[in-house]
Amino acid sequence: MKCVMGIDMGSFRVKGVLWCQGSESVTFECPSGGDFEATARRAQKELLLISGRSANEIVGVLSTGYGSKSVMFADETRSDIACQCIGVHALFPSARTVIDVGDLHSKVFSLDENGAPLKFLLSGNCAGGSGRVLQIIAKVMNMKVEEIGEVSLKSKKPVDFSTGCVVFAESEAVSRLAEGVPKEDLLAGIHRALSSQINSLAERLGIEEDVVLVGGGARNPGLVKTLREVMGRDILVPEGPHMTAAYGAALLAGSLYNFKEM
Amino acid sequence: MAEQKKKHKKRRTATRAAASIGPMVKEFIAGTVRAQREGAQKLAYSFIVCHHEEILRAMDVLPIWTENFAGVCGAKRDAERFLQRAESLGFSRSLCTYALCGLGFDHWREELGEMPPDAPWGGQARPDFMISTGQILCDPRAKWYQAAQQYMPDVPIYNIDLPYPLYHPDRDHREELPYYHKYIVEELKGLIAFVEEQTGKKMDYERLWERVRLSDKTWNLIEATYDLRSAIPCPMGTGDAMNTMVPINFMMATQDAYDFFLNLKQELEEKIKKKEGVVENEKYRLLWGGGLPSWFALGDFNYFNSKGAVFPAETTYRMVAPIAEMNIPKTDDPVEHLAWRWLGYWTFWYDKARQRKGGEPDVERLINYIERYKIDGVVMHEAFSCRTWHVGLIWQLHQLAKIYKPIPVLRLGKDGNKTQAWRENPSLVLESDIIDITSYSEVDTRNKIDAFIDTLESVAKSRVD
CATH class of the missing domain: 3.30.420.40 (ATPase, nucleotide binding domain)
Known part of the structure; x- marks a missing residue:
């Protein structure tokens, strides 16, 4: 199954959304800590664990937020404003x-x-x-x-x-x-x-x-x-208002890989 | 996934002309120190944009551009120790940081009786006299040298007042011009008398005319040179223009300034012929719509470039306008000509602004540049310590968005139908200071730039023309 991941690397907390085609998305969050790169990897690992998916099912990762450039495994980076807009628009058109x-x-x-x-x-x-x-x-x-x-x-x-x-x-x-x-x-x-x-x-x-x-x-x-x-x-x-940028990042990653609606 | 896919974008080099400016300024500053040591020429602390360069050059006075020196300290990220010294003298950090840097430096130099240790580019020479200004552009310039005089009580000041009529949409400013002209002529003549007294020389008015004509010629050449930047791809951006402002603002009325722009024009023409742009894949054309730059962060222009964005035009430091379009009255007196040119420059956009509902000269200039240089978005910089100039920037952006919507888009109505609408150019306001690096966050600034680029991209996608 094809999956995409959105990571919002905030200065306080990292938020992640994993979206696999045809199934519910899963989320994870934790404090960003001092090592953004390690925290991003932790979020990636936890999302895979929660969803029961494997890394090779992920076709695209999009990072956003203050530490977006620390997400070394991301394919794309977008500003948090762009991701927030997409996430919020999906919830409140x-x-x-x-x-x-x-x-x-x-x-x-x-x-x-x-x-x-x-x-x-x-x-x-x-x-x-x-x-x-x-x-x-x-x-x-x-x-x-x-x-x-x-x-x-x-x-x-x-x-x-x-x-x-x-x-x-x-x-x-x-x-x-x-x-x-x-x-x-x-x-x-x-x-x-x-x-x-x-x-x-x-x-x-x-x-x-x-x-x-x-x-x-x-x-x-x-x-x-x-x-x-x-x-x-x-x-x-919205419910989970701190997750909207990560949600938008996952949606944007999905659109880059021609996913159907979440 | 794209593990370790990220690659560093290559930094674009500046034009050859812009790259030559650093050594030029360094030599200029060293030259003033040398001149002071040799005592051959009188040195004057001076401010830019006062239309008195011709007078100073004609009388062999060497200007020391104090704003320039503060900018150099900022660009070298070596302003903080002078700012702190000024603070220790009781000046607030919220005052103009150019002035603070200059005052801190002057106090230190006067205390030591020599240049402060490791003074940037050899330091700022002690002046023989100072020419302050009460002109409208900037209020600290009337007080800065008065404060400096506390540390140099033997150095006299002449304050030159150069007003111009304020814009009014329903009043023709030409009716007031003769009054202003008469006043400015008297101010300039007062300056000449002061400089004559300080130098012990009489003004040679033929020589003054030569300098004035050279400046006029240079103004027209600058206009013609900068117009070349409307080419696609753009051959020179604002990052470079923050260097090429040096001949405009610090070398006017010299053959060197004219020759510099002849060379730059030729270089730009060659680049245009070869279709060589500032960025390889030009996506967005931006206008630097106002505000002095953060001299310590000029690399941000390269960051814009790395995103495919280029600045073909800026209002900052482009302190010239086409002389032929000013309708300057003929006169045999070079001082009268200088006064007319001053008024012509500051009222240049008045008539055009009156032709547009809600028009305002500064905003009209933005609109003119947006159209002339095919601009996609406007960037401004609000420097916290530069109140006089920067306080109106947000208002300008609001007014621009209100009266000028050049982008055709489709809007979804409540009935579900799409209709054509027009929207404004996207804009970005950066916030920091001219030389106070403690006000700057590179991460925040670049995050803002990233978000702005995303906005430009989405606006470009939504265009329906």
Whole structure:
């Protein structure tokens, strides 16, 4: 059986999708770690293990993401924006604006009715506008990043963060904690600050509906809620929003090898 | 699978002319240090785009282009120690980093009484006087030398103010030109008097006319040379133009500048004849639509090239326009001519902009280049420390997208039918700085370029013409 593989080598997590013709796709994810090349090979191995396929059944591998060039066994490399567009379009054909909250950047891009990227903007070099700020604040609070979104939803009085800089946000969070500000208010405040930055980016690009939120940040219910509030519009979130680039990469690999629909 | 299939793309070489610029600048900087030692010529700190090169050259004054030296420090990735010194003096990193680099260098040189250790290309010579400018292009240029004077209190400054009428869609700027002209002539005459005082020489106006005519001739030659870049494949890109800007901006009013462009024109004509392009398989033609480059990252132009993209045109540093199209009034006074040429340059796109609904001169220039050079996409660079120029770039892109949609595509309507529509050129905004390398991430920049190339590809596929 012919199979293709999409690998999204993110700076925080690697995500992989294996698609074999005529069968369900399988997925795998794990932390990227310090050795991208080794992690990519691990993802390849795990995908084969889960699917019960052998390496010689794979006819094409397409890599994307921050460390895409470290995926030495890939046949093709595409930008994560191109892969996200394909992945999101397959799930939501009505999507025209995509917000991708990743570890190093938040990205906003528009796509046409065929899933082709039209234009894009990235948050600046400072990680203050990306998912990294949530990780840092989680660390300050001695919590797991997966927990902070739920906790933030309990807030009655979100704190106003006066900065978008991740270093300043960290010290501001420490000061507020010392003042006795409840954790949920502090977390709701940081989610709101990040949402405001993402909204500015989206406004700068120009928002066209439907809007879809993807990336690791989209797994955070606190961010989804505040982003909807700040943007004042509905935002669609797919199941497994962090997998859409890998999914798109697999679809793109499939189209290069004339696969039928997944 | 394609294990170890990836291969390194060969780096394209620059034009011979562009490759000759590095040694030329190095010799120029060394020449100013030599001249200072010998004391034969007066040296003046100067800024580019002030239309005073003819005056300086006619009076045998050797300009020291301080922005150029800061750029050299940046290109050699040796600006940080001067930036840090300026910071230690209390200047903020958010100020113009050219100015910071220059101030840090000046302070160090004055403190030592000699060049700082391992000064890039021998270092920047101490000036006899400084010519700052309050012209609209850049605000720190009025303050930079005032700050430098703290370390060189014996070095006098002349500040030259060169305004031009602002664009208004419903007002003919020609009505205001005489007033501006009169003012600029007085400013230039003031500069001549200042230089006469500093050098102890009187201006030879015949000699000045010779320099002015040489510049005019060079302007026209540059236009003709750069127009050759509209050829497909493109024989010279913006990466090279960031070198060939040197004769335009630092050597104007010299025979060397004219000869340089004669040689470049000939080289480009040969390349066109041989169908020799910057890239082997030219896929995308891009416009560098604004912003100074990151001097430490000019290799990014080669990265674009490795993706089949080439830059046939740029607005940056192309500080010339066709003289014949400016309708410069006839005059016997070279100073009056300089003032008219200044106004002609800065208002060059005004009439054309008025002819388009929502038009604006800077945007009109982009549109003109997009059409003339058959451009597929626009790239700009927003340098955080260069506020005056870079702050309007995003607005220009928005305005361009609003009023100019040259790409025919099919759009799927809600009724399921496809209709023809028009879309704008894709655009990319790079973010970093002119010389502050701490603002730059090569990985991020190249990821952005990759995404932009994918966008260009998808737009090319969606074209229906």
